[in-house]
Amino acid sequence: MFHRAAGRAFVALLIAVCAAAFNPLGGTFRSAPLAQAAPQSQPYIIGMVDTVTGPVAALGTSTRNGATMAVEEINKAGGVDGHQLKLVFEDSGGTNETAITAATRLMDEKPRVILGLSLSTQAFAAMPAITGKRAPVIVFGTNPKLTESGGEYAFSALPNVSALCPAAVSYALQDLHKSKVAILTTDDEFGVAANQMLVDTVKKLGAAVVSTQTLSTKAVDATPQLLKIKASGADVAISWLLENLDPLVFQQRHQLGLVIPWLSSAMLPKTVQQIASADIDGVYAMYGTNILADNTPAVRDFVTRFKARFGVPADEYGGGAFDIIHIIALGLKSATTPQQMRDYLAGLKNFQGVDGIYTATANRNLAQRAVVTRYDKDRNKVTVKTIQF
Amino acid sequence: MDSLQLFATAAPLGCLFALIGVGFQLVYATLGALNFAQCDFAMLGGFLAVTAVQVLQVPLGVTVLLTGAAMAIVGGLFSLGVYRPLRHRPHDSLIVGMIAASIIIENVALFAWGPSPYRLAGFFGGYVLRLGQVVLPAHAVAVICVTGLIIAALFFFLEHTLLGKMLRATAQDAETARTLGIPVDRVMVGTLALSAALAGIAGVLMVPMLSLSLRVGTDVLIKGFAAAVIGGVGNLRGVILGGLFVGILDAFIAFYVSSEYVNAIVFLLVILVLFLRPQGLLGAAVQERV
Numbered sequence: 001m002f003h004r005a006a007g008r009a010f011v012a013l014l015i016a017v018c019a020a021a022f023n024p025l026g027g028t029f030r031s032a033p034l035a036q037a038a039p040q041s042q043p044y045i046i047g048m049v050d051t052v053t054g055p056v057a058a059l060g061t062s063t064r065n066g067a068t069m070a071v072e073e074i075n076k077a078g079g080v081d082g083h084q085l086k087l088v089f090e091d092s093g094g095t096n097e098t099a100i101t102a103a104t105r106l107m108d109e110k111p112r113v114i115l116g117l118s119l120s121t122q123a124f125a126a127m128p129a130i131t132g133k134r135a136p137v138i139v140f141g142t143n144p145k146l147t148e149s150g151g152e153y154a155f156s157a158l159p160n161v162s163a164l165c166p167a168a169v170s171y172a173l174q175d176l177h178k179s180k181v182a183i184l185t186t187d188d189e190f191g192v193a194a195n196q197m198l199v200d201t202v203k204k205l206g207a208a209v210v211s212t213q214t215l216s217t218k219a220v221d222a223t224p225q226l227l228k229i230k231a232s233g234a235d236v237a238i239s240w241l242l243e244n245l246d247p248l249v250f251q252q253r254h255q256l257g258l259v260i261p262w263l264s265s266a267m268l269p270k271t272v273q274q275i276a277s278a279d280i281d282g283v284y285a286m287y288g289t290n291i292l293a294d295n296t297p298a299v300r301d302f303v304t305r306f307k308a309r310f311g312v313p314a315d316e317y318g319g320g321a322f323d324i325i326h327i328i329a330l331g332l333k334s335a336t337t338p339q340q341m342r343d344y345l346a347g348l349k350n351f352q353g354v355d356g357i358y359t360a361t362a363n364r365n366l367a368q369r370a371v372v373t374r375y376d377k378d379r380n381k382v383t384v385k386t387i388q389f
Numbered sequence: 390m391d392s393l394q395l396f397a398t399a400a401p402l403g404c405l406f407a408l409i410g411v412g413f414q415l416v417y418a419t420l421g422a423l424n425f426a427q428c429d430f431a432m433l434g435g436f437l438a439v440t441a442v443q444v445l446q447v448p449l450g451v452t453v454l455l456t457g458a459a460m461a462i463v464g465g466l467f468s469l470g471v472y473r474p475l476r477h478r479p480h481d482s483l484i485v486g487m488i489a490a491s492i493i494i495e496n497v498a499l500f501a502w503g504p505s506p507y508r509l510a511g512f513f514g515g516y517v518l519r520l521g522q523v524v525l526p527a528h529a530v531a532v533i534c535v536t537g538l539i540i541a542a543l544f545f546f547l548e549h550t551l552l553g554k555m556l557r558a559t560a561q562d563a564e565t566a567r568t569l570g571i572p573v574d575r576v577m578v579g580t581l582a583l584s585a586a587l588a589g590i591a592g593v594l595m596v597p598m599l600s601l602s603l604r605v606g607t608d609v610l611i612k613g614f615a616a617a618v619i620g621g622v623g624n625l626r627g628v629i630l631g632g633l634f635v636g637i638l639d640a641f642i643a644f645y646v647s648s649e650y651v652n653a654i655v656f657l658l659v660i661l662v663l664f665l666r667p668q669g670l671l672g673a674a675v676q677e678r679v
Contacts, residue, residue: 221599224644
């Protein structure tokens with residue numbers, strides 16, 4: 001019975017195919033209507049590669065949360081012109097090798113756009129695997145040379161060191177009226193880029209760098225570096241460190257009585273919670289935005305939804321990824337090729353996101369803004385200056 | 390004055406390197422294998438302590454003991470689950486097995502505690518001793534004392550108890566020990582349990598000093614390994630001194646030479662020791678008769 005039914009179905013299918021192939025109207029096999037119908041239900045694939053298991057997994061976890069939330073909300077609202085968005089995520093792990101493997105695997109999914117790579121070191125390593133006119137890539141790493149290394153299809157999503165470092169130096173010299181600067185950075189691409197930018201800006205503004213110190217990303221003691229800063233006579237210090245080092249540095253700085261004003265790179269809320277109040281009280285930190293202190297209704301609403309969805313406070317990284325997905329979704333309405341998507345991103349102007357305004361620069365940086373914040377004794381960060389470039 | 394401060398900060402760190410190095414050394418001597426999961430035992434011990442103190446409100450002193458016991462169980466399970474199934478396979482399999490276990494432990498910790506760093510208040514809270522211009526957290530003094538007690542207890546165990554003597558006999562020559570009726574397989578399980586307990590305690594002591602993240606164990610393991618090589622593989626006293634030496638050297642190089650090349654210089658020294666004195670600074674030379 002089964003064989004007979006299957007045989008009939010096969011014959012029917014054969015007749016249908018032959019009829020289509022020899023259709024007197026077209027003369028050839030016409031699959032066009034089928035091909036046109038298919039994309040209506042096919043999702044737009046957005047690739048994301050970031051670190052959610054490596055030593056700074058907190059960063060990647062936050063960006064993944066932001067992107068996931070945006071995709072879920074866009075899909076719930078009907079998607080983009082009837083297409084659902086599909087976020088394909090690959091974990092870049094803790095090393096450059098795992099980042100390259102993750103990026104290569106991601107390309108098999110043929111994503112329309114790729115985002116992620118919060119660690120500049122990993123971004124540099126993985127860039128060759130994902131760039132080359134196949135899809136625009138929007139990185140969260142903050143080394144300004146990333147967009148150069150990725151070519152004209154590479155964009156930078158968050159305010160990078162070329163925005164935040166000059167803002168930090170400018171605040172230290174012009175607002176705090178200091179003149180002898182000490183710099184402490186990590187020895188990876190993130191820290192090296194910041195170090196160069198900080199030194200250049202201090203010199204440009206006519207002040208002196210009296211001490212330049214580096215810390216290994218795996219350091220377990222910062223005493224030598226802090227003692228050198230103390231001995232240098234610096235009247236202000238700027239540190240640009242990975243999340244895992246901030247608690248150590250602030251604790252030892254406090255213990256050693258290094259009481260000069262201190263400006264730091266951004267920190268995730270969970271990291272700040274692990275720093276004793278006395279260690280962080282009075283520390284300035286540079287962010288692209290102060291999302292938890294922003295009273296704009298749309299931002300407050302985002303912060304509430306984020307906390308409800310993931311059970312952790314929203315932060316600037318999650319907000320940035322959320323915004324980038326919305327930027328991509330807007331682009332997908334009109335851009336059907338990688339070139340068109342690239343051109344759309346390169347021409348982006350005044351997109352208002354929860355993290356602030358996005359406008360593409362000639363260097364393909366989408367976010368050029370800085371907020372100087374100051375931590376109080378309850379570890380809340382208070383905005384003391386907003387800078388829009 | 391800076392040198393005194395460097396010494397004061399580096400000494401407790403050196404104690405932690407020594408604790409890790411001793412565990413590393415015990416496993417190497419007894420099992421003939423480098424335990425790449427040693428740093429993950431320290432990290433896991435630290436995370437268990439965070440849960441005990443922050444969630445269960447257990448005092449830090451009690452937490453040290455509880456974590457040591459818990460990590461001994463983890464070490465025993467590690468031995469039964471990783472070492473024993475692979476011990477008769479080619480040595481490469483054992484190495485790969487230990488590396489794999491290390492990665493699994495790290496990912497379990499990531500799943501359980503998340504990626505953010507943690508910090509605990511130390512013994513005596515945040516109290517800091519000031520000796521002239523030298524500052525020393527009271528917790529660091531406690532770390533030195535606790536480490537000293539643990540090492541004294543370890544030596545007593547190894548030299549004056551039957552179990553300790555069985556462990557030493559197995560470390561010297563497992564086959565002869567077996568013919569003498571020593572349950573070598575059980576001793577090996579016990580060694581891994583002891584080594585994990587030492588690393589776990591080091592992990593607990595570490596959290597108030599360094600803050601705890603998934604990454605924290607790696608550098609400590611590397612330094613513990615350097616301590617074992619410099620002090621002398623096979624010589625526990627050498628490893629302890631090696632740990633202190635590496636901790637202090639680290640700080641002095643970073644201050645007086647360059648903070649960028651600390652690890653390069655420390656490991657250059659390790660290579661020099663391997664070339665010039667492979668038995669380590671305190672190890673005894675052994676001649677092989679062919």
